[in-house]
Amino acid sequence: MVQETPIISFKNVNKVYDNGTVGLKDINFDIPRGQFLVVVGLSGAGKSTLLRTINRMHEITSGEIRVEDEAIDRYKGRSLRFLRRKIGMIFQNFNLVNRSSVERNVLSGRVSYYPTWKSLLGLFSATDKQNAVQALQRVSLAEKLYTRADELSGGQQQRVAIARTLMQNPKIILADEPIASLDPLTTKTVMDILKRLNQEDGITVIVNLHSVALAREYADRIVGLRAGEVVYDEPIAAVTATDLNRVYQEV
Amino acid sequence: MTSQAPHQPWLQRWHVKPIGWTILLVVLLVASSRMTGVDVGMFLSNLDQFTALLTRLSQPAWDYLPVIMRPLYETIQMAILGTTIGAALALPFALLAAGNLVHNRWLRSGIRFWLDLVRTLPDLLLAAIFVAIFGIGSTAGVVTLAIFSFGMVSKLFYEVIETIDMGPLEALESVGAGKLTVIWYAVLPQILNQFVSYFLYTLEINVRASTVLGYLGAGGIGVFLQRSLNEFNYSQTAVIILATLVVVMVIDGISNHLRRVLL
Structure with missing residues (x-):
């Protein structure tokens, strides 16, 4: 072999x-x-x-x-x-954007699949928005989609960071x-x-x-x-x- | 068994450094007032002049209020326009001047030198120049305020940018995002609320500054302020000052509110 x-x-x-x-x-x-x-x-x-x-x-x-x-x-x-x-990356300090929503943080894992102008305008496809929800489901946090990142506990933030990474595929x-x-x-x-x-x-x-x-x-x-x-x-x-x-x- | 604390150096024990600095500061203050010929005695002996002025200011001519509403309105418009233009132009320069975003020292120093230069130009000089170019009126005022705001806001902005948490930037870079995307997703959300509060602070300063700019014919309430002062009509001056105070207080209130909401 x-x-x-x-x-x-x-x-x-x-x-x-x-x-x-x-x-x-x-x-x-x-x-x-x-x-x-x-x-x-x-x-x-x-x-x-x-x-x-x-x-x-x-x-x-x-x-x-x-x-x-x-x-x-x-x-x-x-x-x-x-x-x-x-190559996804997870950090000790989670490195989420605290002031942004969980959804935006997770979607930011996808930006490299879009041209810059689409990323800046936040024009993510419906499929990717759906994928963001699924990624959050995999880390059991789907209900936090619209919560601000800094309102989550440390463990939850790290799970959001993992969901962000999953968006990269x-x-x-x-x-x-x-x-x-x-x-x-x-x-x-x-x-x-x-x-x-x-x-x-x-x-x-x-x-x-x-x-x-x-x-x-x-x-x-x-x-x-x-x-x-x-x-x-x-x-x-x-x-x-x-x-x-x-x-x-x-x- | 005795507990052994480490030996405290005598420099620290007798507070040599803070006391030394305080003495040095007082000496410098006294020396500079000597050299420049500032006479504190004269300030105290002529205090009655000041109270005389205050008495005359203390009888505002309220019937003058309707006359200054329009120019006051114009002043606010000038300040908003000037601050907005200046702050919008300042943002890209602030990003380029921030040491944690731009690692190329030459580019950063170049930008900072340019910003220093802009800040050095006194606003009265700018107003005089632009009144000569655009003629008497609010255009000259708006351009002056825009340049003045640009200089001030860009420095405030880049100092804010240098205090942000770099973690999210690292995360966005590791995702494969380009420079602009990193700034948009990881930098701007971190600084937005401070930007808004600095913007409003600059707006407040500009409302006051534009009262002075009116002296040079740059439009707004300043023209009326100058007129009343020339005519020694202090009751009218008082109304203008009070009306401006109200505007400044309103902006301050909005600023406090927005900061609470955006934080």
Whole structure:
């Protein structure tokens, strides 16, 4: 059987910040389509940077990243926007526009499918408005459609953010500490939703987490970063607690 | 076992910095009043002149009110037109001058230099120029107010823009939105209510400014203010001042209301 090409692959990726700090060091690994990958590591280990190189929110210094077997470093303007369109992103602070309605926030996930003037005038098709309601239904928040985003609780806001991402029709979802500002109960809700999207829609999900327990509960595979280097990379079946503790040792 | 608090530096313990700054400020104030020859004694000894003026102002000639209604109305129209034109032009410049949106330092500095230049031009000078160009009347006043508002509002606007939460911008960028779309969806909703309140603040200032501009023939209530002052007819001046006060208070009320509604 022919091995399927990975959806994302890192080849000798390095990132050095302008002030000389090493962000990422010689990253080499592949992510197969449909995987639920959890990246663990201390704060400052480079987890956020790693995630943001995939949709080019951060640039790398050397090496190559391929998404769906295409090198992404040459993308510019339109092609860069097309790359980002198929990669959804979830943030620790939800990053909703607080003063706008839930509907507008969710629809804003769709803007890359429209010419600029249509986005500015808010001329979304009836289908997309319907899709926005469906996206909200998937995160069980359809009744909040016309509520202002800042009237929702943290967990609800994160679910709206997931609905926004769903409007992109993404093949990949990057989640940067999605539960760091949530309580244990809403944490489970949000992680369950991500897992469901991974299993039902086949979306490749990459999550940065602090919690080793959560990582072991949800991941198909765990990658550990320390000081910008991959120090651990195992499928979930092979992961042991003692191994993982190594990731969190002081350098 | 004794609890060990960290040693507090003597600089902090004796409040050296705040006291030093206060002394420096007082010294500078005294020195500058000496150098410029400001005589506080004269201010106190001539205070009776001031009260004499106040007594004369305290008998408003209410029958003058109907005469100034039209020019007052014109003043408000001038202020609204001028502020709207100025604020509308200021928005794109404010976006280009905001450090968190435009990372190109040269472009940003260029825009800011241009805005500084516009703000430096005194409104009285502008009015004199435009009265010479457009002739006596409210056109000159509107253009002057528009430029004056542009300079002031653009600075207020870009300072507001620099305080916004960058998270939503990052989210919109990650979605694949272009620059304009990001601004429309993630920037404008965050600043809209402050824009409205700064707009109304500028409008209020412009109503007052246009009373002065009338001096140079730029139309509005100022023409009447100047006339009454030249004729030493302080009871008429008082009516004009009170009528302007009412307008300013109404704008202030609208501003407060809108801010509550939009927040």
